[in-house]
Amino acid sequence: MPVTFNIIPDEYRLATDADLTERILSRKSELGDKLVVLTHHYQRKEIFALGDCAGDSYALAKTASQHGAEHIVFCGVHFMAESADILTKRYQKVYLPNPLAGCPMADMAGIGDVLHAWDILTNALPGAKIIPISYVNSTADVKAFVGKNGGTTCTSSSAVKAFEWGFKRGEKIFFFPDEHLGTNTSNKHGIPKDQIAIWDYADPKLGGNSVDDLKRARAILWKGYCHVHTTFRTEHIEQTRKRYPGVKIVVHPECPEAVVNAADADGSTSYIVDYVTKAPPGSVIAIGTEINLVDRLAHTFPDKQIYELSGNTCAMCVNMYRTTLNDLAWCLENLESVPKIEVPEEIARDARIALERMLEIQG
Numbered sequence: 493m494p495v496t497f498n499i500i501p502d503e504y505r506l507a508t509d510a511d512l513t514e515r516i517l518s519r520k521s522e523l524g525d526k527l528v529v530l531t532h533h534y535q536r537k538e539i540f541a542l543g544d545c546a547g548d549s550y551a552l553a554k555t556a557s558q559h560g561a562e563h564i565v566f567c568g569v570h571f572m573a574e575s576a577d578i579l580t581k582r583y584q585k586v587y588l589p590n591p592l593a594g595c596p597m598a599d600m601a602g603i604g605d606v607l608h609a610w611d612i613l614t615n616a617l618p619g620a621k622i623i624p625i626s627y628v629n630s631t632a633d634v635k636a637f638v639g640k641n642g643g644t645t646c647t648s649s650s651a652v653k654a655f656e657w658g659f660k661r662g663e664k665i666f667f668f669p670d671e672h673l674g675t676n677t678s679n680k681h682g683i684p685k686d687q688i689a690i691w692d693y694a695d696p697k698l699g700g701n702s703v704d705d706l707k708r709a710r711a712i713l714w715k716g717y718c719h720v721h722t723t724f725r726t727e728h729i730e731q732t733r734k735r736y737p738g739v740k741i742v743v744h745p746e747c748p749e750a751v752v753n754a755a756d757a758d759g760s761t762s763y764i765v766d767y768v769t770k771a772p773p774g775s776v777i778a779i780g781t782e783i784n785l786v787d788r789l790a791h792t793f794p795d796k797q798i799y800e801l802s803g804n805t806c807a808m809c810v811n812m813y814r815t816t817l818n819d820l821a822w823c824l825e826n827l828e829s830v831p832k833i834e835v836p837e838e839i840a841r842d843a844r845i846a847l848e849r850m851l852e853i854q855g
């Protein structure tokens with residue numbers, strides 16, 4: 493019977509945090525250089541504290557591609573572990589301690605829907621050179637589609653450069669799955685509104701567009717979203733500015749366009765960490781991104797006032813939060829038997845092209 497990931501043995505399920513932490517540390521020291529534990533910035537703090545390398549999607553993909561460890565334990569979500577498997581060598585094995593940790597936004601662009609949309613677009617726009625670009629938050633088969641069709645993958649920190657790269661190669665960009673990152677990136681490129689088309693994958697007729705809309709469009713954006721970052725509203729910005737005069741507001745570009753436009757700065761997770769790190773002591777900063785990162789920044793920089801932008805605790809990625817000490821201990825103590833994340837080579841081959849282009853574009 494296959495292992496069911498949400499039911500780990502009682503030995504792990506019922507252990508105390510102190511016991512689990514000790515076992516994780518002991519297993520890490522036993523494996524030494526054969527193991528690396530990667531942690532995304534949105535992980536809960538007890539997991540984050542046990543990682544060897546931390547970062548956002550881009551930094552972790554790069555670390556995975558350069559690290560020589562035999563066992564790569566990825567405390568993040570499924571698409572990240574897939575990217576790590578694609579970018580690593582054959583002898584390396586990638587694990588996701590809680591493989592139920594997915595990304596709902598990545599799942600909004602299923603390969604069937606993407607292929608269907610591509611067929612419709614290429615038929616509606618004969619002769620047009622369309623460059624597909626997938627956000628790194630996408631499944632391996634979607635990345636493979638992009639690699640096979642002359643496109644690239646990007647992260648939130650490389651989206652602007654990826655669009656630039658795309659426009660050098662074609663007249664239109666087809667971007668998925670995040671409409672908001674696509675819109676904010678199109679704005680940074682100065683693309684007029686009437687040259688941006690939103691592709692509603694639930695609408696069978698040209699994704700909700702006319703042929704003229706698509707002919708005019710330079711950017712065609714999949715109508716996907718991150719439920720964490722779309723929590724933020726311009727009202728939150730107005731309230732925050734009233735409550736904390738002089739506050740600086742920094743948000744992630746997966747937030748809606750109006751929020752990004754009303755903020756003082758926007759950028760990837762690494763950009764936000766850097767922004768807070770470099771702010772002088774006494775700074776007051778409200779952040780529009782995932783709560784676990786905001787909370788950790790507030791604790792790391794007690795000499796700065798750090799707030800979560802919406803003023804409540806809803807902005808949590810429950811999928812990132814799924815990975816617990818119980819999962820990590822169970823995974824590390826059972827590396828031989830827990831299932832690995834293994835992308836079939838026929839998909840990995842083309843997805844690797846898209847990911848390697850991403851690493852090259854970002855530098």
Ligand code: SF4
Binds near residue numbers: 569597598629718812
């Ligand atoms: S924060 Fe949003 S985009 Fe990131 S993993 Fe969670 S659901 Fe996906």
